Amino acid sequence: MLLVLSLLAVTLITLDSRGVGVFDGIRGAAGDVFAPVGDAFAWVTTPVRNAWGGVSDYEDLEAENERLRERVAELEGNEDKAANAIEQLKRIQEQLNLGFVGDVPLQVARVASGPYSNFDSFRMEIDKGSDAGLAVGMPVVANAGETGGGLVGRLERVSRTRSVVQLATDPDFGIGVRLASTQDVGFGHGGGDSDRFVVDKGIEIGDPIQPGEVVLTSGLENSVMPPDIPVGTVDKASPNGSTGLQVLLVNYAVDFSQLDVVQVMKWTPQR
Template sequence: MRDTRESRLLLVLLVSIAFALITMDIRGGDDSPLDGPREAAASFFGPVEEGVAGAVDPFANAIAAVRDSGDRHDRISELERENAELRQELGSDAHRESRIAQLDELLQTAGAGRYGIVGAQVIAIGAGQGFSWTVTIDAGSEDGLARDMTVLNGDGLVGRVTTVAKGTATVLLANDPGFTVGTRLEGSEELGFATGRGDNTLEVQLLNQRAEVEKGDRMVTFGSADNKPFVPGVPVGEVVGVERSNGDLTRTVQVRPYAAFTQLDLVGVVVDPPRDNPRDSVLPERPEDAERRAAENDAEAEEEGAEEGEANEEQGAGDEGAADDFPEPDGLAPPDEDEGGDEGEDGGQGTEFGALAPGRERDSTASRS
């Protein structure tokens, strides 16, 4: 459109009309003469605006979503990071509690057998030096470790030290086929030799082919000369199978070890053997023995409570008797029946006042004479 004189005049005219209408609307206030045309225009253009908005909103929302996607992605990443941190914290707490429980059991076992130990953690597992079942621990010669030392945990025998470096050591596990340890059966004292089988059982050859053994019997280490490689009294395992004696010189039994070789974490290396053989004292308490002991403790507690209750009752009865025997104060005790307790001449009862007026009887006698 060319910039002509007519177009400029038209523009000035339109601006003047708009200014006049605005001035008229402002001065009219609530009674503006333009309210009617305004409502008519709103009723006409309102549906048009809604239709246009409905058609445009999806595109506007898409543009807003694209614009806000970066912020949302950052928020999602932040929430995922916080979730991972919480999971790690919960996992750390559970792991810490597990380590505390393992350490407590290890110290209890070492204390029961009077074993001086150096604590260590399993840091690697795998075959080594021709053996199939070995682990590496984070303690070595600088911690006082040497070859042929007994390794145990809170459950029982783990193995023996085979090689030692400055800060690490290799432990041959008891379930390795090349592992052998002397054993002693609980109670009967029957001796034997336990050998690993590469799984979670040990095979024990009892020296006495007629040894009486059954499932549930327990074994401990017999011990070695100079306590190397094994100290005595370390729990080995529980009998789970007994083979029939076929005339062999030995009797074979299968033993399930107490230690879980696939779940090793904290272990202890015995650097100071006990002075005396602990024999069976390190074995864990049987469940039935624990239940019986708990029942006995409950019975003793009930008996002590009953005796204490009877003693309290007797003490209460004694206190009541002592209160009854408490002497009355002088001058307040009631007189005997033959002292001032008879009726007076006036027919009144003299018992109540006899003790308070001891001269009354003399006065009455004098008056009679």
């Protein structure tokens, strides 16, 4: 049977190739007969073919979406960098408006680290040193927005490109102070973890002290600080009966937890 069918197929192919006319009619009639079937088959398989095309196109769409997502992330990153640069510029510009420094030259510096070490929480490091003209003992100040800024501390150690600042919060940080309204002179020191500067010498019990009184550096002869740097404002005044003096608790003019840009006053005590 297989041999007969094969011979028949070869015979028909040979006759068709020689252009026998009868085959043209048969081929046309078969086309007309089976055309609806072919159309129906194409219609039925269209979803399948579309689905297959969708599968093949899906990978291209995924790749394009991934590329677009990467581009969006890149643009968002650039936007964040630009916003950060603008904020840094704003903070530096704020530091240039310290009215109490007079004609003392200033050096802007960024805070390079928080506490200098885990064992000494009253120190911080800045990114400028002797190469920028800094020296031990120079006052460090900062702007504090509407309050006009105030005292941060003083340089304790200086290398070529870094300096360590002793903060005004250190209990061992002692300076002469002056009350802005009464001009009374006293002496105070950092309050440590209490977050308030303590004035415990020089202010007598009879001196009237009001909450909100501005406390400045005294700037007296041989003082370790120039005059009129704001230290803070009086929060509370309490009499000390054993000494006949008042103890003033002073809120600092700057927020030490928010420091990122400071200025060093290129001022050294007159000996």
